[in-house]
Amino acid sequence: MTIIIKNSAGVPIYEQIKEQVKEAILNDEMKDGDMLPSIRQLAGDLKVSVITTTRAYAELEQEGYIITVQGKGCYVAPKDNDLIREQLLRKIEDGFNASINAARIAKLPREELRQLFEFTLEENGYE
Amino acid sequence: MSNALEVQNLCKTYSDFTLDSVSFSLPAGYIMGFVGQNGAGKTTTIRCILNMAMRDDGVIKIYGLDNVRDELAIKQELAVVFDEIFFVEAWTVKEVEKAIRGFYSQWDSRLYGEYIKKFDLSPEKRVKELSRGMKLKLMLAVAMSHNAKLLILDEPTSGLDPVARDELLSILREYISDGEKSVFFSTHVTTDLERIADYITLIDHGRIFYTGTKDGLLEDFCIVKGSKSNLTDDMKRKIIGLSITSAGFTGMLPASELKGLPGGIVTESPTIDEILIHISKGGNNL
Amino acid sequence: MNRVLTAMKLDFFTAKSSLKLVAILLLIGVVIGALAHGPIYTMIFTMIFAVTSCGSIFPTHERSHSDKLYGILPVKKSEMIAGRYLYALIIGAVCTAISGILGLALARIMNVSLDSFTFWATLMLAFIYFSFAVGVSYPIYLKFSFAKAYLFTMLPMYLIAVLILFLSKQTSFISDFGRLMQFFTNNQILIPVLGILIGLVLLAMSALIANLLYKRKEI
Numbered sequence: 001m002t003i004i005i006k007n008s009a010g011v012p013i014y015e016q017i018k019e020q021v022k023e024a025i026l027n028d029e030m031k032d033g034d035m036l037p038s039i040r041q042l043a044g045d046l047k048v049s050v051i052t053t054t055r056a057y058a059e060l061e062q063e064g065y066i067i068t069v070q071g072k073g074c075y076v077a078p079k080d081n082d083l084i085r086e087q088l089l090r091k092i093e094d095g096f097n098a099s100i101n102a103a104r105i106a107k108l109p110r111e112e113l114r115q116l117f118e119f120t121l122e123e124n125g126y127e
Numbered sequence: 128m129s130n131a132l133e134v135q136n137l138c139k140t141y142s143d144f145t146l147d148s149v150s151f152s153l154p155a156g157y158i159m160g161f162v163g164q165n166g167a168g169k170t171t172t173i174r175c176i177l178n179m180a181m182r183d184d185g186v187i188k189i190y191g192l193d194n195v196r197d198e199l200a201i202k203q204e205l206a207v208v209f210d211e212i213f214f215v216e217a218w219t220v221k222e223v224e225k226a227i228r229g230f231y232s233q234w235d236s237r238l239y240g241e242y243i244k245k246f247d248l249s250p251e252k253r254v255k256e257l258s259r260g261m262k263l264k265l266m267l268a269v270a271m272s273h274n275a276k277l278l279i280l281d282e283p284t285s286g287l288d289p290v291a292r293d294e295l296l297s298i299l300r301e302y303i304s305d306g307e308k309s310v311f312f313s314t315h316v317t318t319d320l321e322r323i324a325d326y327i328t329l330i331d332h333g334r335i336f337y338t339g340t341k342d343g344l345l346e347d348f349c350i351v352k353g354s355k356s357n358l359t360d361d362m363k364r365k366i367i368g369l370s371i372t373s374a375g376f377t378g379m380l381p382a383s384e385l386k387g388l389p390g391g392i393v394t395e396s397p398t399i400d401e402i403l404i405h406i407s408k409g410g411n412n413l
Numbered sequence: 414m415n416r417v418l419t420a421m422k423l424d425f426f427t428a429k430s431s432l433k434l435v436a437i438l439l440l441i442g443v444v445i446g447a448l449a450h451g452p453i454y455t456m457i458f459t460m461i462f463a464v465t466s467c468g469s470i471f472p473t474h475e476r477s478h479s480d481k482l483y484g485i486l487p488v489k490k491s492e493m494i495a496g497r498y499l500y501a502l503i504i505g506a507v508c509t510a511i512s513g514i515l516g517l518a519l520a521r522i523m524n525v526s527l528d529s530f531t532f533w534a535t536l537m538l539a540f541i542y543f544s545f546a547v548g549v550s551y552p553i554y555l556k557f558s559f560a561k562a563y564l565f566t567m568l569p570m571y572l573i574a575v576l577i578l579f580l581s582k583q584t585s586f587i588s589d590f591g592r593l594m595q596f597f598t599n600n601q602i603l604i605p606v607l608g609i610l611i612g613l614v615l616l617a618m619s620a621l622i623a624n625l626l627y628k629r630k631e632i
Contacts, residue, residue, distance in 0.1 A: 010395075010396070012342070012346075013342075014342070040303075040304055040306055041304075044300050044301075044304055047296075047300070047322055047323070048322075049158075049323070049324060049325040049340075049341055049342065050156075050157060050158075050303075050325050051157070051325045051326075051340050051341070051342060052342060055342070174484075174631070174632075177484050177485065178484070179481070179484035179631060179632040180631045180632075181629070181631060198487075198489075199487045199488070199489065200487075201487075202485065202486065202487035203487050205485075207485045209481065211478050211481075212477075212478075213477070213478055213479050213480075213481040213482050213485065214477065214479055214482070215426070215427050215430070215473055215474070215477045215479045216473075216476065216477040217429070217430035217473075217477075218426070218430075222426060225426065226422070226423050226426040226427075227423065227482070227486060229418075229419035229422060229423075230416065230419050230486045230487055230488055231487070254477075
């Protein structure tokens, strides 16, 4: 997992960490049960305060993305859990909205759009 | 979780300077930066913690032990680095170990040897022949070779170039990586703190201005800028370090005061430097 | 006790570098004694060397700012002082022995007569002078900085040493103590016994005073 901190961005560092971890999870870059670097390890690697990474991980856990196992570490939460599911559904919806807007501009008939969708499903091998 | 260092209402009066009710705590396993102008009281506070200066009032505890009553037990687990080296000039790097190892029940000779090698310090070189950066590394090697739980550094980066400062920060980061050791680090080089500190205590003219997490400090204050016409009397009272020029005004406000501000005021996050500068300029509410 | 010994070892480490320089004094003492055909001069000079060795720790610490060590290391102030005095005692004992050996050796080599009374009296007076000099200077150095205190302590000590040298040349001065001399000549064993006792008492008193003075000092 790559995390890049921009020091000059107006966004607090813990937020940046949170967002990038979230992205990695939602992109499937990090899979169910993958172990994240420890709070101290991450702080050392990114050269930020341990408190910052602690906060990022705490909020990620609260939002359902990761699970902390005492004495073992932090792991990516199963992605079919409710909170992640909601995020993913939102992502799907956003994708649909983008496609629909593009179709509108192209003046694509509704039926053709639906066919295009089925075709893409086939191409992706979606079960 | 226990506190590595606890200072409560520390008071110390000299003829020309006073520490007034200085209080702060460092939880075990973290790094605290102790920052303030030159002469603000950083070194005096550290000397009181080490009982090198005798305090007039207050309580100082290290891992729960009183710093006067249990001084000897504490100093076994305490390591100190000053801006100036405190070993006899004529000693060689090897002799430094021989001279002081007898005092520490947990001295680890193998570890000392490893650090000496890692820091590229020749065992036969005399203390007076070492460069500023190497003297610091020698003090660190000694500090980290007797299993100390709290490392106190007083202005360790003064006189170091940026490369050497970065090296020091890496060493400190590695030192606390097991979560059991703590670091208390006084400096006026705030960029170092921005990169490594978990907690910050800010001291100004012998009084504590802020103590808490570094993130908290940067969130609690805000730089405000705007045109003179937007400056109300209420704002003039509350703004810290207010500066008015022909181009407008700048200053610093606690984040809680941002709510009632008129539009057109630009706000931005402060750096620790800016916070220091603004509080030194003073303000009515300080 | 362990910490006191470690503090004493630290003092030896501190003094090591300057001991070599001060050894030149020893050489001078031998030369003077040889030139003046007076082994007692060498014996006295040896003890001056001893006093200087004992004092040298203080300017070394001041130059290196290494007195801060005593605020950092796990050692009590009283233990540091005890270690320092032990160091002085060892230097004094060793130098007294060297003084005696050199005196006897020089006397034999130069074929100068050195009767037993003169030998013991000189040796013990030198040791008492050493104890007195250290006893006076140590508490002052501990309380004040060496640089400030040096003129007021070492200089008088050297002057006293010169005075003793001068006086010892005046044989009439010695014979004025007629009855005292008679007593000691008859009971020569008492000279070293009394000499060592007086020296130790002086050092012990000095250590107590040093402790009191240093207690409140900030490092």
